[in-house]
Amino acid sequence: MEQRWRELAEVKRELAGRDWFPATSGNLAIKTGSEPLTFYVTASGKDKRKESSEDFLLVDGSGQPAEETTLKPSAETLLHIEVYTRTNAGCSLHVHTVDNNVISELYAHEGSITFTGQEIIKAFGLWEEDASFTIPIIPNHADIPQLARVFGQHVHEDAGAVLIRNHGITVWGRDAFEAKKYLEACEFLFSYHLKLKQFSAITIN
Ligand SMILES: CSCCC(=O)C(=O)COP(=O)(O)O
């Protein structure tokens, strides 16, 4: 358990270093047991750039604290539960960035965005020359159980990503290394796409 705590703390430190937790946003989770399901999740409403012994709490398969604590689990714990109950993923990460919000707004009407012809797609385990990677975009339902239900409809593989419109992205992987790799690759693709779009607009006009 302590090992999992340290792994999640390390991921949290790295993502904080990228400034991916503005205004208390974001939540992270790492699985500690499957039968029954238990996982560490970030405490709700905190500045995730700060580090303390109260950063994470252990919760059960219904998102309730699995040990005595005054900490409140992330408001979006139900999304992490969708990941762990539908797949063999071991870690799930959720961040709000300007780039992932802009991409989600630009392509919401299509319901997804597809990337192809990018070397970094290999980070998703796709090695073919014409490989493509599609990220679904779902509406940002205020009701978290409803958001989690819609989100869950796009959770099929042990690693993946879903954009929530004008909210953020949730990625997951078999372990913390893979989840972070997916997240970094997604944000790279978003940033590249937006820069290219801006640059193309300037050179055409
Ligand atoms: C100001 S962020 C609004 C809530 C949110 O979307 C988020 O990611 C953080 O919520 P948490 O309860 O996990 O702190």
Ligand SMILES: [Zn+2]
């Ligand atoms: Zn969020």
